[in-house]
Amino acid sequence: MKRTWALALVTVVVFASVLSACVKSSQRVRALGDGLDARTIPLEYRADYELFAQRCSKCHSLSRPLDNGRIEDRFWAGYVERMRRQPGSGIAPEEVPSILRFLHFYSTEVAADVEAKSEPKEAK
Amino acid sequence: MTTSRWLVVAPLVALVMALFTAPAWAVDRNVAGSLQLDYHLSPERSTPVGSGPTFRGFTTEAALKLTAEISEQASVNFKVCVGCHGFETDMVHLDYRFADELNVRVGRFSPSFGAFNLRHDPANHRLSDKPLVYDMGRMLRVRDWNLGVLPSPFPDNGVEASGTHWFGSKTQLDYAAHLVSGFKGSTAGADLDFVQSRSGSLYYVDNNDQPAYGGRLALTERFSQNGDVTLGASLMRGAFDPGAKLTYTITGADLTLRIDRTNLRIEYLMRRQDLDVSDPTRYRYEVPAKGGDSFVKHGGYAELELPVTASLDLVGRFDALYRSGNVLVDSPLQARSGIFRYTLGTAYSLRRGLRLKYSTELWSFSDTGYAGRNEAVSMHFGVATAF
Numbered sequence: 001m002k003r004t005w006a007l008a009l010v011t012v013v014v015f016a017s018v019l020s021a022c023v024k025s026s027q028r029v030r031a032l033g034d035g036l037d038a039r040t041i042p043l044e045y046r047a048d049y050e051l052f053a054q055r056c057s058k059c060h061s062l063s064r065p066l067d068n069g070r071i072e073d074r075f076w077a078g079y080v081e082r083m084r085r086q087p088g089s090g091i092a093p094e095e096v097p098s099i100l101r102f103l104h105f106y107s108t109e110v111a112a113d114v115e116a117k118s119e120p121k122e123a124k
Numbered sequence: 125m126t127t128s129r130w131l132v133v134a135p136l137v138a139l140v141m142a143l144f145t146a147p148a149w150a151v152d153r154n155v156a157g158s159l160q161l162d163y164h165l166s167p168e169r170s171t172p173v174g175s176g177p178t179f180r181g182f183t184t185e186a187a188l189k190l191t192a193e194i195s196e197q198a199s200v201n202f203k204v205c206v207g208c209h210g211f212e213t214d215m216v217h218l219d220y221r222f223a224d225e226l227n228v229r230v231g232r233f234s235p236s237f238g239a240f241n242l243r244h245d246p247a248n249h250r251l252s253d254k255p256l257v258y259d260m261g262r263m264l265r266v267r268d269w270n271l272g273v274l275p276s277p278f279p280d281n282g283v284e285a286s287g288t289h290w291f292g293s294k295t296q297l298d299y300a301a302h303l304v305s306g307f308k309g310s311t312a313g314a315d316l317d318f319v320q321s322r323s324g325s326l327y328y329v330d331n332n333d334q335p336a337y338g339g340r341l342a343l344t345e346r347f348s349q350n351g352d353v354t355l356g357a358s359l360m361r362g363a364f365d366p367g368a369k370l371t372y373t374i375t376g377a378d379l380t381l382r383i384d385r386t387n388l389r390i391e392y393l394m395r396r397q398d399l400d401v402s403d404p405t406r407y408r409y410e411v412p413a414k415g416g417d418s419f420v421k422h423g424g425y426a427e428l429e430l431p432v433t434a435s436l437d438l439v440g441r442f443d444a445l446y447r448s449g450n451v452l453v454d455s456p457l458q459a460r461s462g463i464f465r466y467t468l469g470t471a472y473s474l475r476r477g478l479r480l481k482y483s484t485e486l487w488s489f490s491d492t493g494y495a496g497r498n499e500a501v502s503m504h505f506g507v508a509t510a511f
Binding site: 031032033034035037054057058059060061062063064066067068070074075078079082085086087088089090092093094095 | 152154156191193199221224227236239242243245247248286288290293294296298300340342344346349350352354356380382384385433434435436473475476477479510511
């Protein structure tokens with residue numbers, strides 16, 4: 001009997017862990033190829049991401065901005081302006097707010113991810 | 125201080141004052157870099173065994189760049205790179221932006237020319253090597269040909285004024301004009317000396333007092349949300365010998381078509397350059413009394429970059445390089461020599477920022493070369509990362 005209960009407990013814990021992982025991963029944007037899996041980006045930012053990916057991959061790998069690690073809006077405003085002024089960038093001035101909206105969302109995700117990873121260490 | 129010295133110093137003082145009296149602005153820095161390791165496999169030997177490097181085998185290209193925004197208008201870029209040539213300074217320059225339509229760049233940088241140079245970093249292109257006209261050392265028979273038309277990058281000391289202007293939201297006009305030291309060569313040189321031109325160990329200073337000049341004009345037209353086309357034209361002209369008597373002129377035209385992530389790129393470059401014919405016995409062919417004191421090296425490429433999946437890209441490229449004109453007595457080239465190269469490659473993203481590259485190249489030469497063949501095959505196995 002004790003063995004059955006133990007087995008049930010383990011099953012529940014494993015199931016809960018898997019479910020929890022699934023729920024958690026569905027909330028996070030996932031990497032795909034050189035960019036992100038657009039399906040894991042909330043609908044309200046998906047068009048912004050598509051624009052960002054289309055314009056920014058014209059000259060360089062998307063890992064440059066996505067793995068940059070910077071999360072400050074002010075930094076991204078300066079960065080995107082610098083890129084917009086590059087010859088043949090194809091980034092029209094009116095497209096900048098959309099790109100910045102995505103970068104703000106992504107930076108917030110990154111910041112949340114870093115915070116989540118650092119929590120257990122702080123608990124120790 | 126003489127009046128002429130004041131004319132030089134006064135604008136610099138004004139620029140420094142403008143920079144440091146600008147409204148308070150926290151200096152923002154950004155670091156970026158790239159690394160590529162490539163293995164070039166080719167049975168072709170263009171030189172006798174033991175006579176020098178063959179550029180077969182492993183090559184590494186790495187770069188580290190620091191950008192510091194020192195005010196809303198001013199930024200400084202510092203980039204060093206490591207390649208076959210050891211450490212080089214790819215850029216150290218100050219940008220001062222008066223408006224989108226006017227940016228002034230001073231320092232060491234690659235002047236605006238052509239479409240490829242903006243993507244010359246190996247993390248920014250899908251194949252391991254560069255188009256033949258921009259080749260800086262990976263091409264077969266590199267010594268025979270003395271590289272491509274304009275080996276990229278081509279950092280130089282000088283000043284460039286550039287700008288961009290949007291007409292509505294569909295048309296972008298880019299323009300740039302530069303004044304730089306220019307390429308170098310020796311008095312009796314039969315070609316540009318690219319090592320002397322870029323190597324710090326031979327001093328980053330000009331070998332004559334004549335600056336080189338040039339510029340670029342490009343128009344980008346967007347025809348759909350995810351499609352645009354760019355047409356560009358570029359020029360460089362200068363004197364390369366210490367006496368500033370021998371000149372070179374490089375012209376280029378480019379077309380880039382982008383639909384979604386598919387890119388079609390076509391570029392043509394031509395270099396016309398003087399030969400020192402004061403001693404005609406150095407040349408294989410008779411030097412005519414009129415003309416015959418120059419040669420032309422030109423070529424181009426057409427490249428199609430096609431994403432197959434989010435992680436996999438296919439690339440096809442056709443290169444051509446052609447040289448016409450007199451050659452030194454011991455040159456393996458003829459009065460007219462040419463190369464065709466056909467490349468089929470693929471790039472696979474293992475993860476974001478980490479890419480595996482593979483390509484096969486078929487070479488067709490007009491000359492038989494050291495090994496007595498006109499054809500050659502080579503392969504590139506590369507891994508590149510951007511950070």
